[in-house]
Structure formats: structure tokens, C-alpha cells
Amino acid sequence: MRVTVDIVLFTLRPDGAATLEVLLVERGVPPYEGTWALPGGFVHPDESLETAARRELREETGVDDVYLEQLYSFGDPGRDPRGRVVTVAYYALVSPDRRPPEAGTDARAARFWPVAALPKLAFDHAAILEYGLGRLRTKLEWTGVGFELLPPKFTLSELQRLHEAILGRDLDKRNFRRWVAARDFVVPLKESRRTGRKPAQLFRFRGR
Amino acid sequence: MRVTVDIVLFTLRPDGAATLEVLLVERGVPPYEGTWALPGGFVHPDESLETAARRELREETGVDDVYLEQLYSFGDPGRDPRGRVVTVAYYALVSPDRRPPEAGTDARAARFWPVAALPKLAFDHAAILEYGLGRLRTKLEWTGVGFELLPPKFTLSELQRLHEAILGRDLDKRNFRRWVAARDFVVPLKESRRTGRKPAQLFRFRGR
DNA sequence: CCAAAAGTGTTAGGAGTACACCCATGG
DNA sequence: CCATGGGTGTACTCCTAACACTTTTGG
Numbered sequence: 200m201r202v203t204v205d206i207v208l209f210t211l212r213p214d215g216a217a218t219l220e221v222l223l224v225e226r227g228v229p230p231y232e233g234t235w236a237l238p239g240g241f242v243h244p245d246e247s248l249e250t251a252a253r254r255e256l257r258e259e260t261g262v263d264d265v266y267l268e269q270l271y272s273f274g275d276p277g278r279d280p281r282g283r284v285v286t287v288a289y290y291a292l293v294s295p296d297r298r299p300p301e302a303g304t305d306a307r308a309a310r311f312w313p314v315a316a317l318p319k320l321a322f323d324h325a326a327i328l329e330y331g332l333g334r335l336r337t338k339l340e341w342t343g344v345g346f347e348l349l350p351p352k353f354t355l356s357e358l359q360r361l362h363e364a365i366l367g368r369d370l371d372k373r374n375f376r377r378w379v380a381a382r383d384f385v386v387p388l389k390e391s392r393r394t395g396r397k398p399a400q401l402f403r404f405r406g407r
Numbered sequence: 408m409r410v411t412v413d414i415v416l417f418t419l420r421p422d423g424a425a426t427l428e429v430l431l432v433e434r435g436v437p438p439y440e441g442t443w444a445l446p447g448g449f450v451h452p453d454e455s456l457e458t459a460a461r462r463e464l465r466e467e468t469g470v471d472d473v474y475l476e477q478l479y480s481f482g483d484p485g486r487d488p489r490g491r492v493v494t495v496a497y498y499a500l501v502s503p504d505r506r507p508p509e510a511g512t513d514a515r516a517a518r519f520w521p522v523a524a525l526p527k528l529a530f531d532h533a534a535i536l537e538y539g540l541g542r543l544r545t546k547l548e549w550t551g552v553g554f555e556l557l558p559p560k561f562t563l564s565e566l567q568r569l570h571e572a573i574l575g576r577d578l579d580k581r582n583f584r585r586w587v588a589a590r591d592f593v594v595p596l597k598e599s600r601r602t603g604r605k606p607a608q609l610f611r612f613r614g615r
Numbered sequence: 616c617c618a619a620a621a622g623t624g625t626t627a628g629g630a631g632t633a634c635a636c637c638c639a640t641g642g
Numbered sequence: 643c644c645a646t647g648g649g650t651g652t653a654c655t656c657c658t659a660a661c662a663c664t665t666t667t668g669g
Contacts, residue, residue, distance in 0.1 A: 200410050200450065202482070202493050242408065244491050248482040272480045272495045274410070274456040283452050285410050285493070287480045356621075373623070374659060381657085396620045397666035564648075581650070582632060589630080604646045605639040622665075630657080638649070 200283045204252040205239030205324065207270065207331030208262065208291040210311055211348045217360035220311035221328060222300055223318070224259050227307040230280045231321035237328065238309070239286065252289045260300040260309040265291040266347040271330055278323045290331040292347035339365050343384045346404045354392060354399040355379065408491045412460040413447030413532065415478065415539030416470065416499040418519055419556045425568035428519035429536060430508055431526070432467050435515040438488045439529035445536065446517070447494065460497045468508040468517040473499040474555040478539055486531045498539040500555035547573050551592045554612045562600060562607040563587065 208222040223235040238259045242251040249267060256262050267289050274285035300309040312318065314332060317325075339345045339362060348361055359375045379385060386405050391398040416430040431443045446467045450459040457475060464470050475497050482493035508517040520526065522540060525533075547553045547570065556569055567583045587593060594613050599606035 200408070200452065202408050202410060242482070242493070244408065245484050247484065248480065248493070269479060271477060272456065274450070274495065276453050276455065285450070285456070285495070287482065287493070354621085371659070371661085372621090373661090376622085378658085393667085394620080395668055396618085397622080399621060562648085579632070579634080580648090581634085584649085586631085601640085602647080603641055605641095605648045607648060617669090619667090620665100621667100623663090624661105626660085628657105628659085630655100632655080633653090634651105636650090638647105640646090640648100642643105642645095 203286040205237040217364045224306040225308040234321040235318045236321035296350040411494040413445040425572045432514040433516040442529040443526045444529035504558040560609045
């Protein structure tokens, strides 16, 4: 019986609308050659599960240094045509100001896809992705997770658009700002962003 | 690389104080022969993870038909002296009116232990148990889970003692009853329990 | 001066918490 | 009649949700 890790890595494209995207790789080897899949692969005998997840992410996509959390394990017989494979799924968050992913080992291509318009996925990866999305939403409501998806300096409007993108609904500006202020997630900086309009106060996360 | 399942099975001893207990087996085979451990074992090639968890529970302890939910996967190298073993942990809940567990395959003994007074555990099972306990507590606060720990008919006081046992603190009787009523978790029955004192209204779960 | 995004307060309803007394029964 | 656990209401606080206008800047 073999064990793999698969990673559902979310990012946010800061294109005004702030669309939520997931990192996928186009498989370069059978099975499912040419099909898009979550990055992942077999766990080595001497590494922990989380280490394996980080290594696979780096090898297959060049993405490094991410927030990572274990999600769920999927192990139905028949989920992998190569035989019995149990996968431990992780979810990860990266800010969009990182260099774009590059295809690595066993991958023909690596890129982000908007969660609203995904290609057909290999194995049971559609189910894994769906599970990750659900977790991301609940995490966001109970804890402050989500900050990892933004660049180090950001405006409150950007933070709000992030939450709206993940939750899939609009939020009230004043209530959202009160909510953020009540926790103390963010620290105001001495800078503001001079966009074409009224300048916006910049913030960073508290902690790190 | 091999895959096991381990089950953290909670029950409630209805001894007035309502103590929370966990099912453990005394290992009858190496490694850790003679040490107490969570029930569990290797996943067969043709069964799902959850099926494996149910089978192991039945084989090792005679316990059947339980509420079961996946908890977390533990896979650090070195956690099992037999080599690299990844375990998928489940947590389970049973009502206390079931017949007592019986030692089965590979188990010298099987019994419940109060979570407040546990023996030394094999492998990394102490960490797994601790994780399960944490999950049980948070589940209880956000959802109505916990009902599975009671017999089919129960009084509100019994339900309250259950919550107190799991949360580890006392709850206000009136507030607790209002909380239960606000969700609609329970349905009143036409019976009451004639205990030595004022009879108590019996309830069952909605949608059992 | 206009377009565009930033920023800001008040009110109403719901949920949780603290708190004390009467009731029904069996012995 | 008394000991025991069953059962009930109110007031306060806090969090959430609804809702609209003014400010600053670049062009």
C-alpha cells in the first residue's frame, strides 16, 4: 500500500474582482498523462507527511515557503489505477505577489486556475479540491486565516475583497472593518497607497 | 510503507458524575506487547479507510455500529518501531448502554479508561487521543454532536451532564435548556422517567 | 468639477450569561 | 414532611446586520 500527499494550494489573483485560484499541474506521466491534477506525489520513507507535501510542491511547481495545513485523507480502493494508494491531502495558501509556478518533475505545465472555471481533474482530485474549498471557508469565518493570501502590505478593501472571494458573497464595508478591528489581526502602517483616487491606508498582519 | 487506522472511541459512564471514557486494548503481540493502545490495525487492500476502522473495532473489541469520523493522519518516521507506518485516526462515539467490549484478535484485554486517569500508551497514541479529545470538544460547541454518547431515551439533565463531562466545566441549567431548545436537536417523548423523585421528561434525538 | 474608491456611526435584534426559587414525588 | 432532582424567567451585555453620506485625489 502506498501513501501520497496532494496539495490544494489557493491564491488570489488581485485583478480588481479578486478571483480565488488553485494551483494545478498537467501530468507528464501516466496515469492520467496530459490531465490536470493537484500537485503531489509519493511520500519518501524518511520524511514526515508535511515535509513530503512541501517537497512535492517545490519539485513540481517551484512554489516554496507556504502556509500548510493537513486537510483529510482519502483512501478508497480504486481511487488510483496504479493500485492501492492512500493520499493525505493538505491545503496551502500563498500570496499573489510570488513568482509564478514553473513546471518541474513529472509535470508538463503548472499554473493557477480560477476555482470558478476548473478543467477536468485526474483521480478523485475534484472531490479533494472541493473539500479544501469548504475548509477554507469555515476557517476564514472562525479564525483569521486568509491573510496568507495577501501581499505583506495591503489595504482593508483588498482584505475585504479576499473575504468576499472566498465566501462567495458581498460583505458590508463598515461591518467588515469593525469585525477586523475587533480582533487585532492587522497593524496600520505609516504609508498609504497613492492609487488614482483617494489614498488608502496600508496595513500588515500582526504576528510575523 | 504501510497504513493503519486507529480509533479513539469515547463513551460516557453514567455513574452520576458522568465520566468520559476511552476504549483501549492491551496489546497481545509485539511491539509494545502488554502495553495499552488505541484499537486499530492495518488497512486491507480492498477496503476503504472507514471500513477498516469499523472492522478493526469489531475484531479487537467487539464494538459495532458506532458514529465514526475521520480525525487526522499521523505519519512521522519513527512513530512505529516496525518501520514506516502512516495511521489515519478516527474518532467514534458510543452510548453507554451497549454491551461491554471484549478482547479479540491480537488483544489481551479491552476496556474503557476514564480520560482523567489513563495508563501509559503505546506508539504516539497519547498524542492521537489528545487530538481526538480536542476535536470532540470543539465539535460539541459548534454542532450537536454528543448525542451519540447517550442511550436512545434520555433526560435533559443527562444531556447536560454529558456536555459538562466533555467540556470539563459546569453549565447553567436554564441556559443549557434554552440552548438545546433553540436548536431543535431533541424531541420530547410521551414518557417520563419515574426515578425516586419528581419524574423527568424523556427525550430522543431528532433524526437519529 | 467630476469620477472613483476611501472612510465613518447608529440602531435593532439575537445569543449568551448570570442569577434564585417553586414543584412533584417516594420514602 | 422532607430530601432530592426537575423545572422555569428576567435583565444585561455583546456581537451581528442593516443602512447612506462625506472625503480625498487625479484627470
